[in-house]
Amino acid sequence: xxxxxxxxxxxxxxxxxxxxxxxxxxxxxxxxxxxxxxxxxxxxxxxxxxxxxxxxxxxxxxxxxxxxxxxxxxxxxxxxxxxxxxxxxxxxxxxxxxxxxxxxxxxxxxxxxxxxxxxxxxxxxxxxxxxxxxxxxxxxxx
Numbered sequence: 001x002x003x004x005x006x007x008x009x010x011x012x013x014x015x016x017x018x019x020x021x022x023x024x025x026x027x028x029x030x031x032x033x034x035x036x037x038x039x040x041x042x043x044x045x046x047x048x049x050x051x052x053x054x055x056x057x058x059x060x061x062x063x064x065x066x067x068x069x070x071x072x073x074x075x076x077x078x079x080x081x082x083x084x085x086x087x088x089x090x091x092x093x094x095x096x097x098x099x100x101x102x103x104x105x106x107x108x109x110x111x112x113x114x115x116x117x118x119x120x121x122x123x124x125x126x127x128x129x130x131x132x133x134x135x136x137x138x139x140x141x142x
Contacts, residue, residue, distance in 0.1 A: 002039040003138075005029075006104035007074070008097065008115035009046035011131055016050070016066050017057045022116055025131035029114060032138065033073060040074040041110070043103040047076070049096065077103045094120045101126075 007029060013019065015026035032038040047067055055063040070076075083102040092098035097120040104113055104126065112127040114134050121128040129137065 002033075002036055003112075004041060004107060004110045005038050005134070006041045006043075006077075006100070006107060006110055006113045006126075008100055008113065008117070009042070009049045010116040011114055012042065012046070012050050012070070013053050014116065014131075016054050022131065025135060028135050029131050030073075032135075037138070041077050041104070041107050042070065042074050043079055043100045044076050045079045045096070045099050045103070075107075077107060079103050091123055092120065097121060 011022075011026045011029060014022035015030055017023075029038070029040070033040045047070065050070070051063055051067055054066055058066075079099060079102075083099060083106070086102040086105070087095065087098040090098040090101060092101065094117070097115070097117065101113065101121060101124055104110055110126065112129050112134060113121060113124065114129050114131055115121060116130060118128050118130060
């Protein structure tokens with residue numbers, strides 16, 4: 001059974017925009033998903049942010065293709081009033097990350113959150129990794 005990981009939007013943006021030096025570790029996360037070792041989860045709210053930023057790099061049509069691909073390869077976690085209210089209470093400095101965290105909390109069996117900005121999740125009660133540190137932690141299993 002694949003490990004369930006929640007992937008922050010910054011990791012997804014790094015992958016699809018080829019942002020160095022972050023693109024290679026982000027790419028490995030997607031390779032783990034493709035090989036069935038992990039199952040990527042993302043917040044529905046993240047899709048808006050991903051579209052907005054990635055479109056600046058590669059345009060509307062190509063970004064729509066990326067969003068379609070994400071919908072196929074990742075589990076999309078809804079964001080309801082409950083997650084929004086919880087995000088207000090999390091005491092995170094970055095509200096977007098607080099929403100993502102609140103959404104991640106509802107994923108049964110979630111093992112970790114993968115983000116480039118671990119400091120934004122300092123108050124999280126789940127294991128937090130960068131793409132690079134998560135891959136290192138998985139080396140025994142892959």
